[in-house]
Amino acid sequence: xxxxxxxxxxxxxxxxxxxxxxxxxxxxxxxxxxxxxxxxxxxxxxxxxxxxxxxxxxxxxxxxxxxxxxxxxxxxxxxxxxxxxxxxxxxxxxxxxxxxxxxxxxxxxxxxxxxxxxxxxxxxxxxxxxxxxxxxxxxxxxxxxxxxxxxxxxxxxxxxxxxxxxxxxxxxxxxxxxxxxxxxxxxxxxxxxxxxxxxxxxxxxxxxxxxxxxxxxxxxxxxxxxxxxxxxxxxxxxxxxxxxxx
Numbered sequence: 001x002x003x004x005x006x007x008x009x010x011x012x013x014x015x016x017x018x019x020x021x022x023x024x025x026x027x028x029x030x031x032x033x034x035x036x037x038x039x040x041x042x043x044x045x046x047x048x049x050x051x052x053x054x055x056x057x058x059x060x061x062x063x064x065x066x067x068x069x070x071x072x073x074x075x076x077x078x079x080x081x082x083x084x085x086x087x088x089x090x091x092x093x094x095x096x097x098x099x100x101x102x103x104x105x106x107x108x109x110x111x112x113x114x115x116x117x118x119x120x121x122x123x124x125x126x127x128x129x130x131x132x133x134x135x136x137x138x139x140x141x142x143x144x145x146x147x148x149x150x151x152x153x154x155x156x157x158x159x160x161x162x163x164x165x166x167x168x169x170x171x172x173x174x175x176x177x178x179x180x181x182x183x184x185x186x187x188x189x190x191x192x193x194x195x196x197x198x199x200x201x202x203x204x205x206x207x208x209x210x211x212x213x214x215x216x217x218x219x220x221x222x223x224x225x226x227x228x229x230x231x232x233x234x235x236x237x238x239x240x241x242x243x244x245x246x
Contacts, residue, residue, distance in 0.1 A: 001025075001036065001189070001223075002035060002223055003017035003036075003223060004037070004225055004226030004227065004240065004241055005037055005039040005040075005041065005203065005223055005226045005227065005231075006038075006039070006041065006051075006228075007096070007205075007227065007228050007231060008040065008041060008042045008043065008231060009064065009228065010043060011217060011232050012042045012045075012046050013144050014044075014046065016042075016047075017046075017232070018234075019232065020040060020059055020234075022235075022238070023040075023059065023238060024054065024059050025239075026238045027104055028057070029214060031035075032241075033058070034104045034243070036224070037057050037058050037090050038241075039059070039060045039090075039124075040060075040062070040150075041061075041062040041091070041092075042107050042134065043064065043066075044048060044063065044064075044079055045225045047063060047084065047087050048063060051087060051088025051089060051090075051190065052073070057089060060091065061089055061090065062089050062090060062091030062093070063089045063091070063189070064095065064096070064122075065078075065079075065112075066079060066080060066092045066094065066121070067081070067112070068109075068112050068160075069115065070119070071083075071126070077107055080115070081112070081115045081116040081121055083219070084153065085120060085121055091100055091123070092122075092123060092124070093124045093144070093163075093226075094109055094113055094116060094123050094125050094126065094136060095109050095125050095126040097126065097130075097167045098165075098168065106145075106146075106150050108165050109125075110149070110152070113150060113151065113155060119160055121159075122159045122160070123160050123161070124160070124162075124203070125162050125163065126162075126163045127146040127147060128164060128165040128166045128167050128205075129142040129160065129167065129168075130167040130168060130180055131167070131168035134166065134168055139166075139184065140184075141190055142165070142189055143187070144191050145185070146194045147162070147188070147195065148191065148195065151174060151192075151195050151196075152195070153196060155172065157198065157199075157200045158200075158202045161200055161201045161202075161203060161223075161224075162200055162201070162203070163202075164205070165204075165206050165226060166206050169206030170206050170207070170228065171229060172206075175206060175215075177195040177237065178218060178219065180220050181216070181222075184219055185219055185221035188202055201224065202221055202222060203209030203224045204216055204219075204225055205225060205227065206226075208225045208226075208227050208230060208240060209236065210236060210240050210243045211238065211243075212241050213244050214243055214246075215246055216244075227240060
């Protein structure tokens with residue numbers, strides 16, 4: 001199974017559902033639709049209304065993040081995995097570089113993964129090195145630490161997807177070479193096998209578009225994509241799927 005996950009970040013109002021209508025229409029007619037899943041993570045404000053509308057349709061709605069505690073607490077503006085699940089989300093991102101840069105520690109991320117899984121949310125766990133770490137050839141050590149300090153053998157690997165998003169690539173138009181990404185993907189799956197014995201699905205994220213997706217398709221270890229800017233346009237998002245399967 002392949003995954004095409006759209007992360008809308010701080011984008012979207014109720015009428016933005018028209019973007020998903022077009023994606024859903026294409027998805028429902030696509031001859032390859034049984035080979036992949038489409039998941040969209042809108043902001044918290046849209047999860048409930050979008051999840052209700054698409055409950056019996058093809059698109060799955062997820063959350064961009066969750067808080068590190070279960071159910072309810074006194075933390076102002078916090079949204080727990082329990083609350084997210086109750087309004088209809090089925091997935092949540094955890095560990096996106098945006099949230100790491102705002103202070104998410106490995107301990108916080110571990111709690112997020114734990115409580116998300118406890119509340120029957122599937123987790124898309126994000127990892128990635130920054131430009132300086134890449135330049136200093138620390139990519140592998142950074143990724144290993146991000147994985148091993150958060151993911152545990154006791155977690156249900158069937159409900160975890162890992163998304164490799166090199167920070168230096170996000171929104172820049174720059175992407176790894178095929179050879180570089182292939183080596184990195186193989187390494188990530190090796191680390192995941194050390195933790196779980198069998199690797200969860202591995203996605204790539206970072207400046208994915210309809211033009212470069214065919215290169216990514218050639219990398220056997222990549223099981224799909226976490227798509228940022230292009231997911232805000234139905235045409236660009238659909239083009240990624242079309243060009244992947246053509």
